[in-house]
Amino acid sequence: MISPHRRPTSADVAMRAGVSRATVSMVLNGRTQGTVSEANQQRVLEAAAELGYTRSALAISLKERRTRTIGLITDEIATSPFAGRMARAASMAAARENYLVITMDLSLRENTVDDAARLLAERQVDGLIYATMGRIRVPVPKVPPGMPLVLLNCEIDDADDAAAAGLTTFLPDDYGGARRAARRFAETGHRRIAMLSDDESSEAGRAREAGFRDELAEYGIEPRIIAAGWQLDDGYRATAQLLAQTEPPTGLFCIRDRVAGGALHAAAAAGVEVPRDLSVIGFDDEDFFAERLTPPLTTIALPHEEMGERAMTSLLALLRGPLSGGGDLEASPVIIECPLVERQSVASAPPL
Amino acid sequence: MISPHRRPTSADVAMRAGVSRATVSMVLNGRTQGTVSEANQQRVLEAAAELGYTRSALAISLKERRTRTIGLITDEIATSPFAGRMARAASMAAARENYLVITMDLSLRENTVDDAARLLAERQVDGLIYATMGRIRVPVPKVPPGMPLVLLNCEIDDADDAAAAGLTTFLPDDYGGARRAARRFAETGHRRIAMLSDDESSEAGRAREAGFRDELAEYGIEPRIIAAGWQLDDGYRATAQLLAQTEPPTGLFCIRDRVAGGALHAAAAAGVEVPRDLSVIGFDDEDFFAERLTPPLTTIALPHEEMGERAMTSLLALLRGPLSGGGDLEASPVIIECPLVERQSVASAPPL
Structure with missing residues (x-):
């Protein structure tokens, strides 16, 4: 009798089937080659099923020196409400090629990326x-020699280092997305336009501000840029202030959907109707949020699915190696388009 | 020279250090016992460092038959915006005892829980x-024999099955939390009270409705229960309808913070001031949300941290076994309190 808290071994299977361990090994590895009788093969398979014996993926891996496992190191994606789509798409791309993704979230432990890479390497992941x-800048992670690494949504501090390290990264085109938002306002006749930006000069914030300004400049419009923040209440507060002024904007671009959510709420409280009196565009196309606001929010989508999928596809190509024709590094960074998602928060500018 | 895409082995270390593989093994396993000279020990350590050689956790695991790895199977926590706190707290509790958590999200593949348990068992996790x-009801998962399993936020379809399977589960006290919300309204003088509930008779919805009704019954108050839904726009729509009636409620309990967010927005659009004209209580205490609404939302917190931490602690105690004194099963289900988080969306009832 096997204790309920010990896993069955091939020795247990051998004992139950009344055969040698070598026979068990041959049967379960499909290498009987006429040396094991049909009856004994049957006994081994039945005994293994009865005991719930599973071949050890670890033992198999040690022979093959690969585990078909990818380590996904995240700063806080798995445990925060944001950016889960990247992890989902990456894992789905891996699953299609029969790879399993192991996630390790840095917010959980006081680990650096380098620690996480080492811990995952000890578990013999094939790549990271x-x-x-x-979107942030990071130092070149220290990974064990020979361990393929692809970056997702982060870029190396200094472009030269990245090239030297041979790392590919996948980034959203924040700049181009913001230009799309600006164009949408300009083409619907808006001239008094504001942007609620962040208050910390983040990578994404700077790119979105620059894109918004540059595109509006082509129409001879200069937007007001307000340092608001990233959260609902930041959007509420800044919008309440804007709408209390004598010449409030008719077009409002928000650095993030959350901020736009606060802006819609503040507009309602001020008796300003969206989109009749005020058009609003967000950024992110956040799940369960942008499409659930009232009115449903027109926004610029972060291409998180595409980023996650392409990063994983790129890593798996690296694993297959250059001979597969898929092992060449893509020119880094790979910049992925942020499309406009048209909903109901933008209308033609009201007469001023 | 080692190819950049092959991991160094102990043979590589041996060659570089000019010693045998047995010597490398003894030095790196700390078992030199006077048989390896200081100079050779030093050479091995230097060679291992230069090559970036890491001992294989898999090889170690095979010897010890344990991996200090826990498999976390989730339906969609890791990739959705919700309930990440449970995973975070569970992983932190594991990290404190030097266990690593591997997450496998079922939404990623077309796997059942049973498939996921098998895949993780092949990777020799110590427990699941x-x-x-x-909060849902599930059939008893099929896990390999001897594999400890703890449930988190789900319960077994039939109570007898759970007892038979010897499974412990950790659930939030939705019922008690809803009673707290009701008491808060009653004690601040509200008599016209409504609840925006779900429209699908979920476990959580039924428990929250029952608690809310039962507590108000003690004050002789019967709330209006409206089948609204779980999202922002569900809250907006239902609240707009409620406030358009001749006798609108002065106290509004929302099944979830997201619904409360929509309710606050609809109140603003109707010119109804919160909390002066309408008091609102949510449920969840969702990160980056409840405290970021305007006004900051009074709510009933889901105890996700405590649930995640206790589930992991319980599993690790099972792994240590009954001799450690910590291996006894807790009486299941373990119900964890949902506290009231007081913010600024509740005031005394206005004169009617």
């Missing part, structure tokens, strides 16, 4: 993706 | 937690 929730 | 984003 380092994905950050927000 | 099955955690669901929302």
